[in-house]
Amino acid sequence: MTDTSLDLTGQLLIAMPGMGDPRFAHAVIFLAAHSDEGAMGLIVNKPAEGLSLKDVLDQLPLEPPKDSQTLGVHIGGPVETGRGFVLHSDEYRSSLQTLAIEGGFGLTATLDILEDIAAGRGPEKALLTLGYAGWGPQQLEGELGMNGWLTCDANRALVFDLPDDEKWAAAVNSLGIDPTGLSAAAGRA
Numbered sequence: 001m002t003d004t005s006l007d008l009t010g011q012l013l014i015a016m017p018g019m020g021d022p023r024f025a026h027a028v029i030f031l032a033a034h035s036d037e038g039a040m041g042l043i044v045n046k047p048a049e050g051l052s053l054k055d056v057l058d059q060l061p062l063e064p065p066k067d068s069q070t071l072g073v074h075i076g077g078p079v080e081t082g083r084g085f086v087l088h089s090d091e092y093r094s095s096l097q098t099l100a101i102e103g104g105f106g107l108t109a110t111l112d113i114l115e116d117i118a119a120g121r122g123p124e125k126a127l128l129t130l131g132y133a134g135w136g137p138q139q140l141e142g143e144l145g146m147n148g149w150l151t152c153d154a155n156r157a158l159v160f161d162l163p164d165d166e167k168w169a170a171a172v173n174s175l176g177i178d179p180t181g182l183s184a185a186a187g188r189a
Contacts, residue, residue, distance in 0.1 A: 006141060008034040010102045012158070013041060013140075014150040014171045017182050023078050026168045029133055030087055030154055032099065032107045039135040042076040042087050042107075044127055044159050045167035053117065053128060056084065071117060074164075076129025085109045085129045089156060092116070092123030104156050125160040150175060 013029040029041040053071040076085055086108050090100060096110040106123070116122040135143070143149055152174050162170055172179040 006034075008039070008140075008151055010105065010154055011151050012044075012154045012171050014152060014168065016148055016150060019148060024133070027133075028158075028167045028171050029077075030105070030159060032085075032087070032101060032132075034140070036137060038137050039140045041133045042085055042127070042129045043074060043133060044087065044129075045164045046075040047164050048073040048075050048130060051130075053114075056114070056128065071126060071128050074127055074129045076131045077133030079132050079134045081131035083109070083131065084114070085132060086113045086117075086123075087127045087129065087159070088113070088123035089125040089160070092126075103154055105154065105159075125156060127160065150177075 008031045011031050011034075013027075013031060015024045015027040015029075017026075019025050019027070024043075026045070027043050028045045030044050031039055031041040033040045051073040053073065056073060075081075088106050088108065090104045090106045092098070092106060092108075092113070094108045094110050094112050094116075096112050097108070098113075099107040101107060113122060113126075114128075117126065140149075144151070150172065152171055155174075158167060158170050158174070169179045172182065
């Protein structure tokens, strides 16, 4: 019988140095869902270079934002890279479907959030991602057991306000750890 009490929904995964998969090197991933069935998260610190909200809206039957608001596009992960997800502050609710996540977050993957953002009615804080990171049953737990990831509490300032290139170190620092002291080699005591 396996212990199913581990639920990291709403937490951040922090890639350890030496991560074997270069797509996740220095990644900070917001876990939107974690259960016995697996896990789903969004990388929050890997911008999709050269892509903006306007570029995404140009591919859809939507008008670009009326104000000067810019919303960068992030690489959310290697799964379903053509699908968009908006991780946002929890005061916004889609008229179609928003997943409420503890800690002040929401996740919306329906077109209406982009319409609302374009019209200036969107969430106060938001990250648009293309694709997601996914794990099958017990896969993430195995990677955690092999010291592939650290976990920490998610906070809106780290996820939404910090520059992308500062998020990894800030997440590590939130654990009271100096990032320069982390080793790329895994080990066990």
